[in-house]
Amino acid sequence: MQLPVTLATLSPDAWIVLTGAATNVACALVGCFLVLRRMSLMGDALSHAVLPGLVLAFLFSGSLGIVSLFLGAAAVGLLSTFLTQTLHQYARVPSDASMGVVFTSLFACGVILIKKYINGLHFDIACVYEGSLELVPFTDSLAGLPRPLFTTLVVLIVNLALVLAFWKELKLSSFDANLATTMGYPSAALHYLLMTMVAVTTVASFEAVGSILVVAMLIVPAATAHLLCDRLAVMIAISAGVGIAASVLGYWAAVYCDTNIAGMMTVASGVLYGLAVLFSPRYGICSTLLRNLSMSIRVLREDLLSMLYRIEELDASKSLTAAKARAALDSSWLARWAIAALARTGRIQRVGDRLQLTDAGRDDARQLVRSHRLWETYLVEHLGMPLDHVHEPAHRIEHYIDDRIRQELEENLETTEQDPHGREIPD
Amino acid sequence: MPAPAFEIHDMTVAYQRRPVLWDIDLELPEGQLVGIVGPNGAGKTTLIKAALGLVPLASGKVEIYGKSYFEQRRLVGYVPQRESVDWDFPVTVRDVVLMGTYGKLGWFRRPGRAEREVADRCLDQVGMLPLANRQIRQLSGGQQQRVFLARALAQDAQIYFLDEPFSGVDAATEAAIVELLQTLRASGKTVLIVHHDIQTVREYFDYVILLNMRLIACGPVDVAFTKENLQKTYGGRLTILDEAAEAMRQREPNR
Numbered sequence: 001m002q003l004p005v006t007l008a009t010l011s012p013d014a015w016i017v018l019t020g021a022a023t024n025v026a027c028a029l030v031g032c033f034l035v036l037r038r039m040s041l042m043g044d045a046l047s048h049a050v051l052p053g054l055v056l057a058f059l060f061s062g063s064l065g066i067v068s069l070f071l072g073a074a075a076v077g078l079l080s081t082f083l084t085q086t087l088h089q090y091a092r093v094p095s096d097a098s099m100g101v102v103f104t105s106l107f108a109c110g111v112i113l114i115k116k117y118i119n120g121l122h123f124d125i126a127c128v129y130e131g132s133l134e135l136v137p138f139t140d141s142l143a144g145l146p147r148p149l150f151t152t153l154v155v156l157i158v159n160l161a162l163v164l165a166f167w168k169e170l171k172l173s174s175f176d177a178n179l180a181t182t183m184g185y186p187s188a189a190l191h192y193l194l195m196t197m198v199a200v201t202t203v204a205s206f207e208a209v210g211s212i213l214v215v216a217m218l219i220v221p222a223a224t225a226h227l228l229c230d231r232l233a234v235m236i237a238i239s240a241g242v243g244i245a246a247s248v249l250g251y252w253a254a255v256y257c258d259t260n261i262a263g264m265m266t267v268a269s270g271v272l273y274g275l276a277v278l279f280s281p282r283y284g285i286c287s288t289l290l291r292n293l294s295m296s297i298r299v300l301r302e303d304l305l306s307m308l309y310r311i312e313e314l315d316a317s318k319s320l321t322a323a324k325a326r327a328a329l330d331s332s333w334l335a336r337w338a339i340a341a342l343a344r345t346g347r348i349q350r351v352g353d354r355l356q357l358t359d360a361g362r363d364d365a366r367q368l369v370r371s372h373r374l375w376e377t378y379l380v381e382h383l384g385m386p387l388d389h390v391h392e393p394a395h396r397i398e399h400y401i402d403d404r405i406r407q408e409l410e411e412n413l414e415t416t417e418q419d420p421h422g423r424e425i426p427d
Numbered sequence: 428m429p430a431p432a433f434e435i436h437d438m439t440v441a442y443q444r445r446p447v448l449w450d451i452d453l454e455l456p457e458g459q460l461v462g463i464v465g466p467n468g469a470g471k472t473t474l475i476k477a478a479l480g481l482v483p484l485a486s487g488k489v490e491i492y493g494k495s496y497f498e499q500r501r502l503v504g505y506v507p508q509r510e511s512v513d514w515d516f517p518v519t520v521r522d523v524v525l526m527g528t529y530g531k532l533g534w535f536r537r538p539g540r541a542e543r544e545v546a547d548r549c550l551d552q553v554g555m556l557p558l559a560n561r562q563i564r565q566l567s568g569g570q571q572q573r574v575f576l577a578r579a580l581a582q583d584a585q586i587y588f589l590d591e592p593f594s595g596v597d598a599a600t601e602a603a604i605v606e607l608l609q610t611l612r613a614s615g616k617t618v619l620i621v622h623h624d625i626q627t628v629r630e631y632f633d634y635v636i637l638l639n640m641r642l643i644a645c646g647p648v649d650v651a652f653t654k655e656n657l658q659k660t661y662g663g664r665l666t667i668l669d670e671a672a673e674a675m676r677q678r679e680p681n682r
Contacts, residue, residue, distance in 0.1 A: 172526050176512050182479045182505050183530035230562035235517045
């Protein structure tokens with residue numbers, strides 16, 4: 001089969017970016033499930049453990065053909081998962097320790113097999129760690145594509161097909177393994193399926209991006225997507241998108257800095273993760289800060305409104321200067337902001353250097369003071385709290401009392417005319 | 428005579444060879460609310476997990492309407508402890524309830540419109556329909572428990588196993604759960620519930636299973652829930668059983 005694009009028609013840059021993106025997407029598909037199952041480091045472990053499988057596949061088939069490589073990887077993936085589970089279950093080894101034992105031992109076996117039986121095979125350590133994306137356009141071609149890209153695309157398609165086919169089963173067993181098992185979808189079997197996919201994906205990505213960076217590609221885009229969304233399908237789509245973006249940005253940055261491409265792609269996905277941590281709309285640090293800030297300003301605005309209301313209530317001829325208001329609110333620049341916001345929305349007006357409630361502002365303030373005094377009454381009537389202890393809690397909670405709670409309070413109180421201090425509760 | 432809804436014969440369950448449930452033998456008729464009561468470590472959760480095939484039996488057998496669990500799994504609904512899942516998982520309330528329909532769908536078939544209607548109806552039954560599109564991490568403890576119950580309803584089972592549905596829920600949710608249980612009983616379902624609060628046993632249940640590593644009593648609340656049986660259940664562990672279990676564990680060579 002010959003694809004319409006061939007090595008000749010695309011620039012080397014495009015091939016490199018395509019290979020990086022395909023690897024990232026293939027990894028993201030399985031990586032999402034690893035992250036959700038809290039098994040992120042399984043990718044790391046498996047990427048080492050597959051080594052003896054690769055060596056044996058090479059020894060038996062005499063080549064590094066794609067089929068024998070995948071069979072070897074899948075076999076060792078299954079074996080190492082089996083060994084880890086068995087050690088954990090029957091030898092009472094903690095699961096992290098059994099992972100550590102099994103995967104390092106298998107890796108060591110692989111190293112020994114190489115030294116013993118494969119003479120003269122060029123085994124470049126740097127290449128294992130950082131891959132050789134740079135060389136992708138110059139490799140031999142399969143079906144008109146560079147071999148590493150072809151390999152990765154096959155795995156990408158297989159992963160996509162498996163995730164789609166077992167969508168419901170993978171989702172259920174990742175969320176609630178016991179329920180899956182009781183429904184007849186053995187979660188152990190699905191675990192093996194996923195681990196095999198991870199093993200095969202790692203092997204496929206090995207040549208292009210190396211054994212260490214593939215771990216990042218499994219985990220980082222998935223973890224980024226987890227911060228940004230609330231649905232599993234969306235999470236997988238976003239993680240694939242993050243992977244593609246990281247490939248493009250990483251390539252561009254690597255060329256700019258003249259350094260290793262796969263490494264830069266990983267750094268790029270790390271940067272995207274950092275951005276998500278900071279700016280994720282719901283869980284990001286900045287959005288939380290912003291939310292807290294806007295709540296503080298709201299509290300200040302409402303405190304000022306009820307302060308002005310109480311002053312009017314005591315003596316209609318008195319009023320408050322802006323400077324005194326700021327001092328009373330005890331937080332200079334936020335208070336300034338709050339006063340400006342109230343003036344802008346027509347809740348207060350400045351008369352000379354004094355602040356006065358407008359009609360709209362008085363209505364808002366009345367509701368606040370009503371909430372405050374209803375709450376005080378409730379604390380005294382129902383919780384039997386002493387009079388001199390009820391102002392502070394009411395002051396804190398008045399900002400959160402909505403119409404519904406206010407109505408419930410009214411229904412539960414004997415008197416809604418006067419608060420326990422004998423002041424009128426406004427309507 | 429019809430087969431009982433749920434039957435355990437001489438069941439022993441062991442973790443690492445150490446028995447946690449000894450020779451349990453009991454039978455429950457259809458259409459009852461059954462409380463499983465006993466102190467911490469009495470094996471209440473283990474009893475449920477063994478009945479559902481989640482932990483292997485050392486001996487004995489469990490039957491649901493006269494057949495093994497594996498033949499009858501479509502008749503069974505399960506509500507695990509709320510803490511057993513990750514509430515940060517990226518799914519909505521409706522997604523979780525839809526999972527209840529997965530068992531009847533079988534491999535590879537996806538839930539469709541019919542299943543979504545079932546899910547919405549079940550959500551409505553527990554008063555959670557307005558929150559159907561919420562992400563589950565935004566729910567309170569009581570709401571989480573309601574979602575789990577709705578998921579069990581979506582399983583459309585004949586016999587339900589609920590593991591501590593009342594733990595950490597507000598009074599309104601507790602009342603809603605009790606009402607739901609009564610609806611289930613009225614439609615002929617059998618419900619087994621791991622329960623912690625002895626005060627409410629008489630009020631909530633028809634049958635009670637008193638458990639402390641072995642079966643103390645199993646029967647209608649009036650008959651089985653006696654002061655004497657409660658004393659046997661809670662009056663300290665049976666030291667001989669503990670010693671025997673410890674002896675078996677010590678013999679185990681690969682410790």
